[in-house]
Structures are given as C-alpha cells and as structure tokens.
Amino acid sequence: MKVLAINPGSTSTKIALFDDEICLLSRNVAHDAARLAQFARVSDQLSYRKQTIEEVLAEEGADLDGLAAVVGRGGGLIAMEGGTYEIDAKLLEDARMGANGVAHPAQLGSQLADEFARVHGARAFVVNPPDVDELQEVARITGVRGVYRTVHLHALNLKETAIRHAASMGRSYEDCNFIVAHIGGGISVSAHRSGKMVDGFDIVGGEGPLAPTRCGSVAVADMAQWAQGHGLENVLPLCHKTGGFVSLAGTSDAIELTQRAEEGDEACRLAWDAMIYQIGKCIGSMAVVLEGRVDGILLGGGMVHSDDLVRRLNEACGWIAPVTAYPGEFEMEAMAAGARRVLTGAEEPKRYSGEPVWQPPACFAE
Structure with a gap:
C-alpha cells in the first residue's frame, strides 16, 4: 500500500x-x-x-x-x-x-x-x-467580549505521538487522556481527552512558553507599554519570529544557546532555564484541564534530544503522570x-466544510 x-x-x-x-x-x-x-x-x-x-x-x-x-x-x-x-x-x-x-x-x-x-x-x-x-467551549472564552481563544499547535505531530503511545499501552487514542508537548522551534503544549485535543496554547498568537523564536505569554499591559517605545508593528513578530531566545540571547539555535550557557553566558542560562520552567507550568495547567486524570505526559520535537530538558521536565511533572520522550517528530x-x-477502513474520511467549527454564543453577541 x-x-x-x-x-x-x-x-x-x-x-x-x-x-x-x-x-x-x-x-x-x-x-x-x-x-x-x-x-x-x-x-x-x-x-x-x-x-x-x-x-x-x-x-x-x-x-x-x-x-x-x-x-x-x-x-x-x-x-x-x-x-x-x-x-x-x-x-x-x-x-x-x-x-x-x-x-x-x-x-x-x-x-x-x-x-x-x-x-x-x-x-x-x-x-x-x-x-x-477541538477546544471545549469553556476554553474559548476570554475576559474581552468579542475576543475568543483559538489554538495554533503542531497538531499533526501531537496527535500522532498520542496515537503511537496509546498503541504502545495496548489502548486506543480515544480511550486515553494525555498531555502532549512538541518542543522544537515552536513549543506546543496540549491536553488530549478521549481522542480530542480539548485545550492548548495559541503559539502563533503569543501564548504558551517562550521558545527559540517566540515570546510566549506576556501580560497585555506590559506589551502595550513596550510597544510605546518600540512600535506597535514590532509586537506581532515577537510572537513567532523575533521573540524568545532571539530576543533574550540573539540566537534561535538551542544547541548554540546551551553551549554558550555551559561556557558561562548568563543570558543563555536564564533563557534555557526559563523556557523549561514555563513548559512545566503549561504542562501543569493542562493537568488541571484533565482534572488530574492523565495517562501520560508525552514529549516530542527536536529539543527533546536534550537529556537535560527531559530530566528536568520529568522532575517537575513526573508526579502528575509518567513522562515519555519521543525525540524528533513523526510528521x-x-x-x-x-x-x-x-x-484499510479503520477510519472514515472526513469532508471539509469550510465552515468554522465553533461560533460565539448568542449571549455574547456584540
């Protein structure tokens, strides 16, 4: 075939x-x-x-x-x-x-x-x-009428990692709850319940942990003040191009960053430590989404080749559920x-409608 x-x-x-x-x-x-x-x-x-x-x-x-x-x-x-x-x-x-x-x-x-x-x-x-x-409705609501959360994640690799791990347990993806993180040039952290990715972070819009080229979650008031001195047009690039390691240490290369940290570069050490800390916080928040019923925490992506990163995330999050590393990607x-x-008939093909999967509720109509 x-x-x-x-x-x-x-x-x-x-x-x-x-x-x-x-x-x-x-x-x-x-x-x-x-x-x-x-x-x-x-x-x-x-x-x-x-x-x-x-x-x-x-x-x-x-x-x-x-x-x-x-x-x-x-x-x-x-x-x-x-x-x-x-x-x-x-x-x-x-x-x-x-x-x-x-x-x-x-x-x-x-x-x-x-x-x-x-x-x-x-x-x-x-x-x-x-x-x-596949967000659950409560995950879409913000404190601003007319502004609703969506997610942009590494869905292909996140879901495949979950499918493969479930199979390794002798179970189906639809019968499991997982927290799955893709840790590479961008970092996705997501909650999977019964075969649906019910929550996660908009890594294009500036949510989640800082990453090699992404600023991660930053307070709106702080960004508004930053924009006054640096220009509003420079805010969006921080979300996916000029933030994270690039802004903090002048490189998007995680290998270079960790080498410089080992050589005593304090900015690089802090950037690396902060990224791992923030990934752990995001994983913890997804545990709450799943109400503590977590069958496994799965780590994928290029940076998962780092033994230091995997060890520290296991120390931070292993009490929630077993942590399993899948270095690289399965795209x-x-x-x-x-x-x-x-x-093979194991799954029915879906038809693309071109219609959004969710519409704002009438109670929040403008």
Whole structure:
C-alpha cells in the first residue's frame, strides 16, 4: 500500500514514500529561494515546486506504480476537527486562497497532493492540518467580549505521538487522556481527552512558553507599554519570529544557546532555564484541564534530544503522570498513517466544510 507524503516548507519540501509502514524514500527537496521570491502568492509556486519534486523522484528512481494515496500538509484552511480529510474542490479552493488568513507554504500541501494523485490515479488526503480546533467551549472564552481563544499547535505531530503511545499501552487514542508537548522551534503544549485535543496554547498568537523564536505569554499591559517605545508593528513578530531566545540571547539555535550557557553566558542560562520552567507550568495547567486524570505526559520535537530538558521536565511533572520522550517528530509518518487508516477502513474520511467549527454564543453577541 504505497503512500506519498508531501510537506512544503519555506524553501524546501519534505517528501517521503511509504509502502505500508516501511519508508522507501525520504528527501528534503531544496527550492531556489530567489526563484520562490519571484512568485507573488504562495499558491503561485505550485508548478515550480511540483517540477522540482518530480525531478528528485526521478533521480531517486522512485517507483510510484500502484500508488494508493498522496497526502499533503493541509495549510490555509478554516479551523476544523482533527482527522483525515479527502481533498475535494472546496478544500483546494480554500487552500489556494489561504482562507485562514495565514500565508504559509503549507497551503501547497493539498494542492501538490491533488496534482500527484491525479497523475497516478490515487486518492488525495490531508491529515490533522495545522488549524485543527477541538477546544471545549469553556476554553474559548476570554475576559474581552468579542475576543475568543483559538489554538495554533503542531497538531499533526501531537496527535500522532498520542496515537503511537496509546498503541504502545495496548489502548486506543480515544480511550486515553494525555498531555502532549512538541518542543522544537515552536513549543506546543496540549491536553488530549478521549481522542480530542480539548485545550492548548495559541503559539502563533503569543501564548504558551517562550521558545527559540517566540515570546510566549506576556501580560497585555506590559506589551502595550513596550510597544510605546518600540512600535506597535514590532509586537506581532515577537510572537513567532523575533521573540524568545532571539530576543533574550540573539540566537534561535538551542544547541548554540546551551553551549554558550555551559561556557558561562548568563543570558543563555536564564533563557534555557526559563523556557523549561514555563513548559512545566503549561504542562501543569493542562493537568488541571484533565482534572488530574492523565495517562501520560508525552514529549516530542527536536529539543527533546536534550537529556537535560527531559530530566528536568520529568522532575517537575513526573508526579502528575509518567513522562515519555519521543525525540524528533513523526510528521511524515503521521500523514502516511492517516491515509492508511482510511484505506484499510479503520477510519472514515472526513469532508471539509469550510465552515468554522465553533461560533460565539448568542449571549455574547456584540
């Protein structure tokens, strides 16, 4: 059962070809940054990226005969429940235009999947797109009428990590409660109850722990005062580009930061310590969301290769539930696994409606 997974990034596209669970090919296809800059919109890059991917597949001698499915990263879509979605005209339309208002190369994932699927007579899917929203209603309410919480998280890796850990326990994801953290360039901490990601943090909007390029949660009054001296236009970049390690220590590289900390750089030591401290606080808050009924705390992402980070989070949070580390990520495997679940009948494919999964209650109408 061959499945091709396609995950577009800023200047490259990850591709992986699977036969059942065996990875036959995995490549990070580089794209010319100058060429990409010539395109006015993200979706205008489609033909160029497709051609580059085809060239690499040909160089590798990839055998796509009998391809059953192609899965693309599902950027640009309106918030939806998690699951595997069959790509259709509505989903493609929203991906092309970036219906969620976020211009990101992930918009190309579904479009590329559709292109390759048409050529090879395969089915096309997206699995747990970036805008998965399964929040319980009480988690959406803020103290400002008309402003409601949403989350932007590493949903694909968070859910796949939970699915795999549940299987290792001989249980299903739907029968477990987990706190799952993805700790990499961005840091997602989320609560999973009975197969739904019921709470988490908006890591694009400035919530959660500080991360290599993200400021994390900061008091609104403090940011309003900061903006008076630094300019309002510089606030949003702190949420996802210029905050965190970049602001505190001048680097986004966690390895460099920890090396400098070991050499006596006090700013780097404090930044590292504060990040781990804040991750632990966020994990603790998700334990409250799950009312203490937690089957496991799961840590994934690139920084989980750090023994120091894992040890300290285990010391801080191990009393809540057992802590298990899954260094790295399962994104490509997760996309292929979602397709396989549908192809084998273990899961029903979902249809993308393009309608928000939640509307503000009438009692808070403006």
